[in-house]
Amino acid sequence: MKAQLCLASSSPRRQALLTQLGYQFELVAPNIDETMRAGETPAQFVVRMAKEKALAGQALLAPQAETAPLVLGSDTIVVQDGKVLGKPVDKADGEAMLRRLSGRAHRVLTAVALSDGERLEFKLVITQVIFCALSDAQIAAYWDTGEPADKAGSYGIQGLGGNFVRAIDGSYSAVVGLPLVETRELIEQMIAERK
């Protein structure tokens, strides 16, 4: 690959998924404001976050590079009944999220955006996940493992949280944080257009 690839993320899960795709890449960890705007839909919000991460990464890197690198940003949110469940702020918040998810369906929205310094392309992947019913004791025990603390919706499908998933319709890798097929398509398409 000619263009240098960079992942604008501090998520170890996204790093592992991009490695799984077979790419070599560098890392940059931009800080952006992740507050939803008034009137913004969950889909608009998650796409804006992915784009802002890619652009902020590009802004950090471009001054040092001869050719602007391809910078990938991604964002994941959990949505139920129109309400966005982001990362839990504390134990009470995390347990409340898990109680909401218990025995019901929710959607996981993951957006991935790629900037080459000029163009900014994106894809949005929506996956439905159905949880089994959870007791308060199960929720408390799960919170205490520490796994939910840094994850949207307070669970990790790739970890102990996977034990709660009755069904999934969509992209497993998108729920973990980076949709493999769509990310590869985005990168391949931009490289092809650049030649």
Ligand SMILES: Cc1cn([C@H]2C[C@H](O)[C@@H](COP(=O)(O)OP(=O)(O)OP(=O)(O)O)O2)c(=O)[nH]c1=O
């Ligand atoms: C629902 C779910 C979310 N998650 C994770 C994916 C994301 O890393 C995190 C959602 O937070 P994000 O804000 O999307 O990402 P992040 O802060 O971890 O990383 P970045 O530096 O790229 O902004 O929740 C899982 O790992 N497993 C799951 O099953």
